[in-house]
Amino acid sequence: MPKLVIDGTEIEVEDGITLIQACEEAGVEIPRFCYHERLSIAGNCRMCLVEVVGAPKPVASCAMGVNDLRPGRDGEPPEIRTNSETVKKAREGVMEFLLINHPLDCPICDQGGECDLQDQAMAYGVDGSRFVENKRAVEDKNIGPLIKTIMTRCIHCTRCVRFMTEIAGVEELGMTGRGEDVEITTYLEQGMMSEMSGNVIDLCPVGALTSKPYAFAARPWELRKTESIDVMDAVGSNIRVDTRGREVMRILPRNNDDVNEEWISDKTRFVWDGLRTQRLDRPYVRIRGKLKPATWNDAFAAIARKVKGKKGAKLAAIAGDLAGAEDMYALKDLMTRLGCANIDCRQDGALIDPAMGRASYLFNSGLAGVEEADAILLVGCDPRREASVLNARLRRRWRAGTLKVGLIGPEADLTYQHEYIGAGPQTLSSLASGKHAFFKTLKAAKHPMIIVGSGVLARGDGAAILAQAAKLADAAGVVKRGWNGFNVLHHAASRVAGLDIGFLPGKSGLDTAGILKAAKAGKLDALFLLGADEIDMGSLGKTFVVYIGTHGDAGAHRADVILPAAAYTEKSSIYVNTEGRPQMTDRAVFPPGDAREDWAILRALSAELGVPLEYDSLAELRSAMFDDHRHLALIDEIQDGDDLDLKKLGAGSARLGKQPFTRTITDYYLTNPIARASAIMAEVSAMKTGLGKTGTDG
């Protein structure tokens, strides 16, 4: 534990950290451009210069280890000055050099107002420049539909290059040329093929890389910032929704070390234009085969005509991938009051049985648990597409060394090395019986991990696959004292909450497959879809369909009555992520037009149907929900799961199929109604499919 004197204050710091970190611990701010705590150290911007007493020159504090400083002549701790005349002069000099080739186009720059260079030039620079020659100009690069480049502004900090290489794991950005002619580019200006690429916009300390869809749309100081949660996948990335008036202008990540660190995927970041288009902003009722705009009362009356007084067994409800916990709780409540047990939150048909305990469907080790793992088996899942942020974590763990990854399922470019074990259930069962070499790897590992993709559970033999995985976990000792490495990776944001509150078939109730079958056979009077668009609408027959949702997607096209609801940025709602962490979104904007929050729609509908729900406000609904499901009240805390009974889980008698696993997500950019409504997502999707599957496709 070396001791340092920083600006006259003695401080003891950890071994192995750098001077810039030590200064931060001492509460001293050091300006920087190239240094970033989650990236490797480059030391090329020189902005973080400090004075080390006794050293002949100023020292780049980001690249100097505290252990490398020598004590003074009489053994006194090394002294660092950050407020001396030398440091001031050094910073002014560096800043003057940085600004030599930087254009003075702040008034038309999208980074203006949140620009590190602007802020630091104000704080540490001087007002003039002695440079009278011509400034350099650099051609802008086209690197895809998401990132706009104005390369003349680039100060060559290489944060973007390091991010793409180290975190995203797609070596596409590079620095070409040398000296004054250095440029940041992709190879021959190809578009970036990573689903994490948008993060370079946040990393860029200047306005060289900005958001293309957001270009010239707003200034940071005129945006209202709302902290919220993302629902594009089941990771539950923490986001900040920036709005102006009634529109979401952009989405940025928030830091949460346990969930998404400070990254978000491109889908999370750029889906916002989908919140404006294809929106359902008024109720519709189908009259003589055509959907006609209607009032809420007409719509409710139309539903009441079909539902009121009908047998509960002839009703059904399916919840979609983006439904909040409150919405599902209210719908479940309503259906129960109507005497209906045919409800299911697993629109993909995943055969997850919550009777086995909550631990049987959670990412039990926690997302951060990946950091400890030393052997990971991926069963039919592609974390890069199903949970991009988690994949970045897996990659970092792999980069740290000694991580062995095995993959069963369709071969995929995961951005890290992995052993391809096999394609389907047979490989899994041979692994479970200890026949495959990777079994030994798992068995020998201190913190082994199995990640089962929720996609494989949606197969006909899903239960058997989960049982096999449990058997393997049991045999390989994946669950042990203080470590539970048996993980299910969901890809739908609503799924865990749905399972938690039991939005599942009741006694003799039908599940999704059963509901669809009954609908096709004409045995259902009415079907409620709570934002469920991923089911086969063609098999609903002549059933009366009520669609409660946000976008004119598959469900709305088929619906007989459409009730317009609120998207995730328009309501406060609880989502439980794949590791079982309840997180709450916040309302950033109001729903468009006549659209209302889902729970309020259900409350109003319940009164029309003569079975009023017992809560008149969101707070009352929440307190009822929390009474039933205590853990949902513990926002951002993972409730310790019940002990996972692998023996019981593995004892299933279901038969394994022979079909190899297939991709759960075929088009990463178009997985839900919001993304499908987004022009940006469509453009990226087209770019990537247009270039063919090259192994780096996302």
Next chain:
Amino acid sequence: MSVRRLDPVQPESFKFSATNLKWAREQMKKFPKGRQASAVIPLLWRAQEQHDGWLPEPAIRAVAEMLDMAYIRVYEIATFYTMFNLSPVGKYFVQLCGTTPCWLRGANDLKDVCRRVIGDQQQVTEDGMFSWLEVECLGACTNAPMVQINKDYYEDLTAESFEQLLEDLRAGKEVTLGPQNGRQFSAPEGGATTLLNGTGKAGNSGGAKRKRSGAKTKSATGRGGK
């Protein structure tokens, strides 16, 4: 120096010749397993030699694939090092040293010759014989001013001797490597000035091993063809 970009006209593909491929594989073996990327510069260099002295875009990809590197990583290297020519060069590629010692000794005159005889920098003459590039110090300051043509140095030049040299090359005549003013290596001009009294004869000590000074060669190209 200016921004280095790939030539707009590129060949369809690039393939190492059988001998070069064998050589390249041997280079790769010099490095420990997983560190094959270290061979990137020798391979690029050999690719350039094979491809008439310049490095085409398909070669960058070919080398990247051989070494299991991302294209952009090899591209970075090819654009960083000025010894890789990214656009076609003449049969005789003149690299003219313009750094201080050569400049003091008249490199500007040589540049004038280049402009007159060859044309602008990095432009290949119509007959494909010449192109030229001003480079930084080539380490032959004692014999300034000098140029490097393909692999050989031509030193102690004057505007006249340099122009003659270019004409001779164009005509396919034999040319003298090294100093063009009769000087032996970097020994004093006009013969020895010290150790004259029998302890050693001037010029006896160094050059016998390597016949550089005064050696005649038919074609001054040492490029390619390995």
